[in-house]
Amino acid sequence: GGKRDVVPHRVNRLIMTPEAPGEYYGQCAEYCGTSHANMRFRAIVHPKGEFEQWVKAQQAPPVESTDALAQQGKDIFGKSACVGCHTIAGVSAGLIGPSLTHFASRRTFAGSLMQTTPENVIKWIENPDHMKPGALMPNLGMTGDKSKALAAYLLSLK
Structure with missing residues (x-):
């Protein structure tokens, strides 16, 4: 140590x-x-x-998902403030937040605080500060179908 x-x-x-x-x-x-x-x-x-x-x-860039919900999430990602902070190879080149290129290959996220599950990713998208007080990621007001689609996209990035 x-x-x-x-x-x-x-x-x-x-x-x-x-x-x-x-x-x-x-x-x-x-x-x-x-x-x-x-x-x-x-x-x-x-x-x-x-x-x-x-x-x-x-x-390498992530493999493109053919899942319809993940494709919706990719569209949401590309039209939201996410692209300003996060990198996904071939999609965005943000420098502030962590790279999400192979997000689904991680067992944990948010500083290893949470298991990478659909439920946790949705909760994180909907209210990052509630999940990890002091988190720098802003709450973008995504809920419901949008947060589910964005989570499906992130969980397709292997």
């Missing part, structure tokens, strides 16, 4: 050198502001060859 203190205007780096493949979990160990308890991470360590394959797959 390792620990770094947060000092305003100072960039700290924590380098981990894994010794064996596996999943390793960490969490912020020092109070540093709102959502402190939600500052978790998971590092997945693969052998070098598997890691190189993963990197190559991550650089």
Whole structure:
């Protein structure tokens, strides 16, 4: 493990050198502001060859879904403020929020706080701050059919 203190205007780096493949979990160990308890991470360590394959797959655009609901969600994504913050390779190039290119390949989202399930993704779209207080993603007022379609699209991105 390792620990770094947060000092305003100072960039700290924590380098981990894994010794064996596996999943390793960490969490912020020092109070540093709102959502402190939600500052978790998971590092997945693969052998070098598997890691190189993963990197190559991550650089490719997602496979286009033929599902009608997912296509509706893609249209909603493209016409909403989502495109201003999030990248989806071949669709949008936002730089503020996390890339959503292969969103469905993740087991968790929102800082590893939530399992990537249709129900959680819909709840997140409809009210991100309720799901993770202090979240930077704004509430765009999407509900009902729109949030279900957008969730179907995100869950098609593998």
